[in-house]
Amino acid sequence: AQSVTQLGSHVSVSEGALVLLRCNYSSSVPPYLFWYVQYPNQGLQLLLKYTTGATLVKGINGFEAEFKKSETSFHLTKPSAHMSDAAEYFCAVSGPMKTSYDKVIFGPGTSLSVIP
């Protein structure tokens, strides 16, 4: 069964500092991997995704993530944090489909705080 773990339920960084949010997954086959962001009282917004091809994936708002199969990891990074990055971040895994549906499994989330 697929599962997702996110190390650190809360991460604080200074404005301008590197953002690193960790995600590890367990899956018997290479999965599809996603990062979503959720601002207070809003739905989830897709930041970036990995399906096939290049393992370094660039997303919106300057975020990127690297798929490392040997480490079963998909960590999210951003070189320089901005105050507007403060939000909840979810790593998620799905597929490739051995069933008829694309059930998405979410991690528990990491709350990012940016300190001025």
Add this chain to the structure above:
Amino acid sequence: ETGVTQSPTHLIKTRGQQVTLRCSSQSGHNTVSWYQQALGQGPQFIFQYYREEENGRGNFPPRFSGLQFPNYSSELNVNALELDDSALYLCASSPSAARGQYFGPGTRLTVL
């Protein structure tokens, strides 16, 4: 891609009542999924519909049911509400698994 809407935004019900939540997916997105997100947790998969038929379900009891309509709208119905059903309910639509899911803003359900 955006454009998934949900109604209502907020809802308050009492234990034992029934509720219907609605979602309007983006045109062309044949798959719609529903998630329950309790406070401080990640979304939990309830079920998924593909071309108007349920084709996957998470660990939720049968009192959680749904419908998907040809016009890309869908419903989540919950019968016999319990206090633990209080949560944010998210609808997500997708054109395909590899393209990810696009979420609506959610409906905040409070059960008293």
